[in-house]
Each structure stands twice: as structure tokens, then as C-alpha cells.
């Protein structure tokens with residue numbers, strides 16, 4: 111294939127990447143966006159393979175076969191609730207590949223490597239290596255392999271910044287003395303260690319934002335490598351990845367009321383999270399109710415807001431949630447869904463599940479719009495959500511959730527909580543709402559409880 115054909119194919123791939131981002135920003139077109147991104151990547155890979163003379167086809171085929179054997183079952187079987195972990199692993203492998211290719215390029219250019227190439231390679235290797243360990247730790251935290259609590263010790267910030275400082279100083283030394291190849295592995299080790307420290311210092315509840323930032327770092331690193339390899343599609347894809355990850359991290363920081371700078375440098379969750387350990391719940395008791403009690407309340411309600419959360423995803427209750435909404439709407443009640451930006455375990459988690467259950471998009475209300483409606487709402491039904499409803503985020507400065515905007519379900523006339531136990535949510539914080547006089551706790555798996563509730567309402 112000649113140079114011009116390659117350029118045309120790269121333009122096709124780039125257009126597909128841009129369209130995919132556009133389409134993925136709306137639930138209705140998100141599947142198309144996913145296909146466009148996959149097609150763009152296929153075009154870019156095939157064009158690159160055709161354009162260059164391949165020395166070892168056996169290695170390429172072997173690597174593609176291993177990737178397919180490992181990736182296909184993961185893609186087909188992975189539960190939606192584990193997508194954040196999987197995303198973290200994609201960033202880990204992507205950034206490791208970018209960093210290792212960068213290292214290979216550096217040694218290949220020796221001893222005639224120029225200053226510009228060395229500086230770009232050093233920067234992209236630091237980002238690539240730190241993203242690798244950071245993403246592995248994010249994976250381990252989200253998968254529950256290690257505790258989600260931030261690793262806090264005196265002088266933590268100084269240790270982290272010094273580690274990064276040494277990596278950067280070594281990079282500067284390498285740029286000034288490009289033939290001193292022995293520096294590269296030491297620089298890589300410091301960058302790897304910094305990635306570890308960065309994410310170990312962040313609490314589990316902030317992992318979504320961290321993953322978006324790591325996404326951004328991986329993209330910037332790939333774009334840097336694109337400059338060295340003079341590969342335009344890699345530059346554009348890396349820049350798109352880097353900037354979209356950055357914007358997503360900004361939006362999520364705002365949604366969780368976190369300082370973006372703190373998240374960027376791993377200083378979030380450093381507050382000693384005195385998770386309320388009122389094991390006795392301060393002598394308070396929550397009131398447990400039956401589905402029949404809730405059915406009676408619902409049959410008299412004029413307005414209901416359903417608040418889905420992680421538990422709905424776990425129990426795959428989205429279809430029966432829609433069924434319940436249909437039944438109460440049939441009784442003349444207005445139904446809305448309140449969507450918190452970080453409900454569940456990934457951005458847009460609830461939107462995806464509710465779209466799968468054919469919930470009309472107009473019924474989904476974002477947090478900012480829906481919060482003012484709770485005081486006039488008869489019943490808020492909380493389906494497997496917890497942290498995103500916790501008023502401690504507004505009132506308790508020692509709560510790990512303090513400062514995060516939450517759904518004001520406590521302001522509804524009656525709150526129905528459907529969950530299996532009194533266990534806390536992702537942050538580990540106890541929820542005051544369980545003990546309020548207007549709260550009805552209904553214990554059990556969300557899917558089963560909702561199915562019983564639908565049956566009770568239909569029976570009248």
C-alpha cells in the first residue's frame with residue numbers, strides 16, 4: 111500500500127473515532143458509537159499492517175491469537191458491574207504497551223538519538239509506566255482484592271511528589287545525556303512506584319474519577335509515542351482519549367464535589383475516614399416493612415421517584431423496576447427516575463441498565479433537575495442505592511462522603527428502601543436515612559422484592 115492510501119485510511123479511522131465519541135455521548139446512539147470505534151480501530155490496525163513490511167508475521171499472529179483467546183470470553187461473560195475494573199485493566203495493558211514500545215524505540219535509536227525524541231519518549235514512558243501500576247491498583251481496589259481505603263501516613267504527599275520528582279529529574283538527565291541508557295530502567299522504576307503511590311492514596315469511592323484520569327494519562331502517553339513513530343492516527347486517537355478522559359474526570363470531580371487538582375495528584379480521601387461505626391446504630395432501629403405495606407402506600411401515591419443504584423445492577427432488577435413503574439403509572443401516579451452521576455460502579459451505569467429495560471429517556475431526571483422535586487414527592491423508592499442518597503454528605507464533615515452532592519430523597523414524604531440488609535454502600539458510611547420516621551425498609555434482593563410488590567399491587 112502506498113503512502114497516500116495509508117493516509118486516506120487513517121483519515122477514515124480518525125473520522126470514525128470522532129463520530130464514536132459523538133454517538134457515545136447519548137444513550138440512544140451509544141451502540142452505534144461503540145461499533146464506530148471498533149471499526150475505526152480495525153481500519154487503523156489493518157492499514158498499518160498493510161503499509162509496513164512485516165518482519166515476523168508469526169509473532170503478530172501469535173499475539174493476536176492470545177489477545178483474542180483472553181479477550182473474547184471476558185467481553186462476552188463480564189457482568190456489567192465489573193466494567194470499571196475491566197476498563198482499569200485495559201488502561202494498564204495499553205499504557206504498558208505504549209511505555210515498552212517507547213523504551214524499545216529509545217534503545218533502537220541509540221547512539222544517535224536526538225534531544226527532541228528523547229524528551230518525548232521520556233515523558234510518554236513516565237506517563238505510561240505510572241498509568242500501568244496506577245491502573246493495576248485501581249483494578250485491585252475495585253475488585254476487592256485490596257482494601258478500598260486510602261493508604262494514609264505522615265508525609266505521604268512529600269513521598270509521592272519526591273518519587274515523581276526523581277523520575278522527572280532522571281528524565282531531564284537522560285535528555286541532556288541521551289546516550290546514558292542505564293538511566294531509563296531507573297526512571298521507569300520510579301514512575302512505576304509513583305503510579306502505585308498515587309492510587310493507593312485514593313479512597314475507593316473516588317476510583318471512577320481516578321480511572322478517567324488514568325484514561326487521560328494513557329491517551330496522552332500514546333499521543334506522545336505517535337509523534338516519535340510519526341504515526342498520525344496514534345497522535346489523534348491518543349489526543350482524543352487523553353482529552354475525553356480529562357473532561358470526564360473534570361465532570362466527575364464536579365459531580366462528587368472533589369477538588370480536581372487533588373484527584374490529579376492523588377490527594378483525595380486522605381482525610382481519616384472515620385466511617386460511622388455505630389454498629390449499634392446509636393441505639394436507633396430501622397423500621398422493617400412488608401411489600402404489602404409498601405403496596406398500600408403506593409396505591410395512594412400521586413407522585414413517585416425511583417432512585418436506582420448499584421444494588422439494582424447486582425440483582426439485575428431493571429426490568430422489574432420498569433414493570434413496577436408501569437403498574438403505578440396505570441394507577442394514575444406520575445413516575446420519574448432520579449439519576450445520580452456516580453450511582454452504580456461506572457459513569458452512566460444506571461442510564462445503560464434502564465435503557466436496556468426500555469425506560470423512556472424523558473423519565474430519567476439528572477440529579478440537579480430532580481432534587482427540587484423531592485419535597486413535593488409522595489414516595490421515593492430507593493432500589494439498591496445507598497451512598498448517593500446519604501444526607502451525611504451534606505451534614506457530617508467526618509463522613510467519607512462529605513461534600514459529594516446527593517439525591518435529596520430524605521425530603522420526600524415517604525422513603526422506601528429496598529436492600530438486603532443494614533450494610534453500608536461502597537463508601538462504608540452508615541446511612542442516617544434508614545432510621546428516619548418516614549423511611550420504610552424492605553429487606554431482600556431487589557428483583558425478588560420488586561416482583562412481589564408488583565404482584566401485590568396487581569392483586570389490589
Ligand code: NAP
Pocket residue numbers: 194314315316317318418419420421422424425451452453454455456457458459493494495496497498499528529530531532533534535536537554555556557
Ligand atoms: P452503594 O452506595 O454502593 O450501595 C449499593 C447498595 O445496594 C448497598 O447498600 C447494598 O446493600 C445494596 N445491594 C447490593 N446488592 C443488592 C441486591 N441484590 N438487592 C438489593 N440491594 C442490593 O451504591 P450507590 O448508591 O449506587 O452509590 C455508588 C457508590 O459507588 C458511590 O460511593 C460511588 O462514588 C461509588 N462508585 C461509583 C462509580 C461510578 O462511576 N458510578 C464507580 C466506582 C465507585 P445490601 O448489601 O444491604 O443489599
